[in-house]
Amino acid sequence: MTTIRDIAKAAEVSVATVSRVLNNNGYVHVDTRARVLKIIKEFNYRPNAVARSLYKKQSNTIALILPDITNPFFPELAKAVEDALNLYGYTLMLCNSDERPLKEREYVEILKQKYVDGVILVSHTLAPEDLERLGLPVVIVDRNVHGKIPTVLSNNIGGARRGTRFLKEKGYKVIAHLRGPENIVTSNERYQGYLDVVADESWFHEGLTAVGNYNMKESVTATKELITKYPEIDAIFSGNDVMGVGAVKAVQEMGKQIPDDIGIIGFDGITLGEMIYPELTTIAQPIYEMGVLAARMLIKLIENKPLNTTFYEFPIKLIERKTTR
Amino acid sequence: MTTIRDIAKAAEVSVATVSRVLNNNGYVHVDTRARVLKIIKEFNYRPNAVARSLYKKQSNTIALILPDITNPFFPELAKAVEDALNLYGYTLMLCNSDERPLKEREYVEILKQKYVDGVILVSHTLAPEDLERLGLPVVIVDRNVHGKIPTVLSNNIGGARRGTRFLKEKGYKVIAHLRGPENIVTSNERYQGYLDVVADESWFHEGLTAVGNYNMKESVTATKELITKYPEIDAIFSGNDVMGVGAVKAVQEMGKQIPDDIGIIGFDGITLGEMIYPELTTIAQPIYEMGVLAARMLIKLIENKPLNTTFYEFPIKLIERKTTR
């Protein structure tokens, strides 16, 4: 492997000069620069990133910690993050936490050892006090945390209200809700949004909400139970698209028509919603933009540039497709 | 940050001794070891992975280069790889190549600069000669390459034959094929498998094959064109599940019944197939196992342990679900 000293020797300058050329700082005579550059090209020399990291205490790498890349929401976000990072010369470490706070914390320790510059935490399970002690620049995506940690999310309550109201406007009479895990903020917010719209309805009762844990299979069984128990249900507001897809499937398996017998609306706006028939109407978050923004914010944080806002809430967008009439 | 020298000072030993304790090699007196360990715990010391990497020329990091994590096949593989790597103390770098050989090559350069220990290349687009020059341990997944590079894949031709034959056995008469990109080995192999089974049929002609480029939306339009042009088609063997899902959707949009009017079988065995209605019959590759094996092979390669086989072809499994009668 060629090192900076090899280059220095070949170009008949000191390593400092080569370093100056590489980093474009300090004074270097044009002729010298040209000579060094020529040698670098000749040797096809690339500075050793690890050596650089050791001295600079940073690695141009950031980590994305998420529950499980297998869940179709996350790849879209991960892609956005990676695209953005690439633009700024960073590379991406992918960490699946499996929803385990312990694994998240272990990962953070390992990442610190590796001089990872920062972390994007998606749908994390860490306690706020853990977050404070992280000792690394962090941006949170998708889960609100009281505190001064930069956060990117979308308007969950507003979106949920909008979606539920939309179902009402479309003439659906009895709207059920599939909700996510009970310990997750977004899940509760979306539930809250649903409640805000329907709590005063004459038909409303708590039994119309079932837990699908943001999971497709659970959603299928939950939906079937729901509809069997309360046949008057004619619409479902699902807390995310994955459960929404499950609901669509469940309803179809029961032989009911979508959107006539039952209308369904999801939340998230993942592409999965466009892969099924009928296509899923949904409250879409701008997932890609959120990923890009999170990456940008983190980089600013790392590079000590000022953040205009430390809390960014994206508006949602209702995408009317085929599961509502 | 505490360094090994801080620990050495506090424990009143030399850095070498601390290093010996950390790495469990060389002679260290039990009492000394205990003392050092105590100090380490007290200081909550973690050795600096970057410094270690610099000397050892390895980083306990491997990279996964794949076309696009957004394509639902890859997250499942990525998860498997990550799980396996974790077990062995490695972390994962995620690199989206966007199918661009140039980007793949650039990534490899950056990865080498970072002392990444090895690379798993999935569905790569690199030329064989590029692969040879990589200068890093590599394992290839999903795409066959003539050469001595360790490879993990599944029996594409056999699987394709099996799937096509299965449609015939089920009594379908005119079987079309949705194929992937023309420059991709797996895509061609699956096409070949299809041909092997149907080429001699009286009804067979080349028009029954359409290109869906492994892509959902393209598959939808391709399927519609196919069926409109050749209404005698009553079954589709799709080169992958994503296109299979597209075909299901297209057929449904055309108002035809699955599996009675048209039977569909996919290839891959991704969970997406279970998310739609009716669930997709498919030729399943053991994706998770393939990912795990690729990771294991790469680690063996990195650690200079012998590989029993450099070429591993997994058997496929027909999973009969609801898109075939």
Added chain:
DNA sequence: AAGAAAAGTGTGACCGGTTACATTTTCAAT
């Protein structure tokens, strides 16, 4: 009890960059 082998520990070079500081050269201003 002597000598050899094993056990225990320390010193300092090394990995390959960056940069503070020192030194030398250039050049415009006086």
Added chain:
DNA sequence: ATTGAAAATGTAACCGGTCACACTTTTCTT
């Protein structure tokens, strides 16, 4: 010609580990 700032370059310490080698102490062998 002199001066002093700017320009150009070099030296060596530093980042935080690892390990070859040297050295001392303990244990074993005969």
